[in-house]
Structure formats: structure tokens, C-alpha cells
Amino acid sequence: MTVFKHKGAALTGAAVGLTAGMAWLWRNQATLATSRPLNEWAFTHMSALMPTDPVCRSARPQPFLWRERPMECTYHYAGRQRTLDDLHRRTHTTGFAVVHRGVLVHECYPGLFASPRSRFQLFSLTKSVTSMLIGIALEEGALSSLDRTAVSYLPELTGSAYDGPTVAHLLDMCSGAGGVEDYADPDAPISRFERAVTGNGSVLDVIRSLPRAGTPGSVFNYSTLDTQVLGWVLEAATGVSLARYAAERLWGPMGAEHDAYYFLSRRHPRTALGGGSLNASVRDLARLGMLMARGGTWNGRQVIPASWTERSRGAQDSHLAVGALGPGLPGHYGYANQWWTLGGEHRAFTGLGIHGQYLWVDPVADVVVVKTSAWPTADDTGRDAETVAALTSLVSWLSSRD
Secondary structure: OHHHHHHHHHHHHHHHHHHHHHHHHHHOHHHHHOOOOHHHHHOOOHHHOOOEEEEOOOOOOOOOEEOOOOOOOEEEEOOEEEEHHHHHHHOOEEEEEEEEOOEEEEEEOOOOOOOOOOOEEOOOHHHHHHHHHHHHHHHHOOOOOOOOEHHHOOHHHOOOOOOOOEHHHHHOOOOOEOOOOOOOOOOOHHHHHHHHHHOOOOHHHHHHOOOEOOOOOOOOOOOHHHHHHHHHHHHHHHOOOHHHHHHHHHHOOOOOOOOEEEEEOOOOOOOEOOOOOEEEOHHHHHHHHHHHHOOOEEOOEEOOOHHHHHHOOOOOOHHHOOOOOOOOOOOOOEEEOOEEEEEOOOOEEEEEEOOOEEEEEEOOOOEEEEEEEOOOOOOOHHHHHHHHHHHHHHHHHHHOOO
16 A cells, blocks of 8 residues: 555656646746747747638749849948858848849748748738738728727727827827837736737737827837737728738739738637737748839739838838937837838838848839848847848849849
8 A cells, every 4th residue: 555655646746747847838838939949940830839810822823033143242240241141140040032123033941940831930020011901901991091090990999098099100109008018028018918819818908908108199119019909900990800811912912822820819719910920931921022112013913002112111200210219229220100111212121020030121122131030039139230231231232233
């Protein structure tokens, strides 16, 4: 009997230890999934970790024209001339593509789990795609005006900090709701939002709990929760999910080669993240960039209003200008329409996602660059500055060889 008691105690202890270990993994799942080297796998396998809603590829895929060119350009950073191979190594590039004048001239996949068919987790680069969809919905009349308030589409937000801001305020991150987006602060709104998405919390409750921090339209405050509300506005206005609208209005018309998907929150009713859950292939991201570079057209068809692509190149408001976004944000960026603007003669702009996701668009040079990455931290000013230096030099190098 003593033997059985010892065995029973051991089994009980093991069960308790396993339960505690599983609980720890559950609480820390986001940290583990975004830390190197596991993040290289996680960022290409989000469909294995979260529920999803598919964005179906085009019924008539249109492969890129392909003409490989050696990328012999260099860039200057931290006192040294460096190559694109240096960029990929130093900034943990997983996928990279360059489209010049509509032709795919370079493509590589340094990531351990990356390939042309991989769907990459785009994080906040998703916001720029949400903006494209808003522009289409406005042109179609599903959205009547950017001056309508968010709560006019979403009465469940009545009485919250989002009772007052307009769709235009949300597009430019000037809602006046919430606080600083700090992933390192467990009490920050973005951290509570992340826990609600990946755990069993209520995304709506997190958004309703945000404080009113300023007058709408007066101050830039980058907020993923603004774009979450914007995605809900789009779904309410169109009557379909983000995934279905993206498939019908973007993936289909531009001849996308691969299915994409949005991951969804775990708790029912599940919701896509208009500010951060799209997963797509590098080539299909490049197609989105081409749409934005060419005034919203694809093979002669107007997919996105030309005025919308122009709106994304820079705002007239002084508080959104390059270098004016406020402390803690890189001085080489401005903001407009859910895109980060770069100013200068070309008025280029880029979609950005944490951990190093870029969709770089230069309409004047007719260049689009896609870079997916697996940075060890959500934000990294040094890696961002180096990427900006490299991509700026790459565009100049391509333009000098026209």
C-alpha cells in the first residue's frame, strides 16, 4: 500500500506541475510566440495558433512579370557602407521583394520557414489594407461620409471615448481615445487588448474602457484600437466580414496568387483585427503596393479611388507632418490615412508592422518594396532607421538605372 501511495503522490505532483506549466504557457503565449527564434515559425504559421477567416485568392491569378536583376546597391548606416545581404542579416528579414515599373525584379526568402507561398503575419501593416478597403467602401457608397461618427455605425460604443470621433479622425489616428501604445507596459490598452484577443477576454469591453484623452482631431496618438473600431465600422457599413470584403474588392481584382487570412479573437463572437491580424504572401503584398503606387488602378481597372491613394501620401494637418508626430516616434515619418508618410519630392509612404514589416511605396519612382521580418522586439528604432536608409537607397539606385 505504501508503494501505491508514493506512486499516487508522484502522479498527483506531476499533474499539478503539468497544469501549472500549461497555465504559464497560456499566460505567456504572446511573449513566447514573438520572441526569437520561435517568432520565425509563428509569423508564418499563425493559422496553427489562432482561429482564422480566409481571404480567397483570385479566380484568375495574374503572375508577375519576372525579370531578375542583381541588387548591387549599397546604403550607408552607422558609419559604414552596407549591402542588402547586410540588411537582411542585421534586421532578421524573412521575405523580401522589389517591383520596379510593374516588373518583379528581385525576390528572396532568408527566413527559416519562408517561401513565396508563405503567409506572413503583417501586424499593423494590416491597418493600411483596412484603409484601402475604407476608400473602396466610400466610393461605393457603403460609407456615406468620412465625417460620420464611428458610433453612428456602432451604437454599442455609445458613451465610450469613441462616441464623438469621426471616421476621418480614426483614419488619421486622432480620435482622442486611449493612451500611449506601449507593448512593454502590461497595463497599457494595447496589452489588455492583446490579452483579450489571445485569451478569453472581451475585445469590446477593452475598447469601451478606454479613457477620453483629448479632443478628436487635435493630436496624433498612434492606436491599434482606433483601427479596430475602423474595421468594425467597415463591417457594419458593408454587412460583410473584413476577409470577404478584402477577397472581393482587392484579392480578386488584382489577381492575387495566394489565399490570405485574418486571424480572429478566440472568444465568441470572434472578430478579425482590422489593425493587426492579416496574413498574406509577399507577392500579394507587392500587388497591394502597386495599386497604391499607380493611383489605385490594376490593368486599366480602377480598384481604389485615385483620390484615396493621394490622401495616403500626406495630410495637410501640421500635427501629422513628417517629424511632427511627437516624442518617441521617429522623425522620418509623418502619418495619413493609416499609412506612414515619408515626405520629400516623391512623397513616398509605407505601411508598417511591429517586428519589422514594411510595404514601401514610391509612386514617382514606380517602385514597391516588401520586407517581412522577425525582429526580437516589437519596436526597434535602430533596425527601423537602418531599413529606411536601405530602402531609400534602393529606390534611388533603381531610379538611376532607368
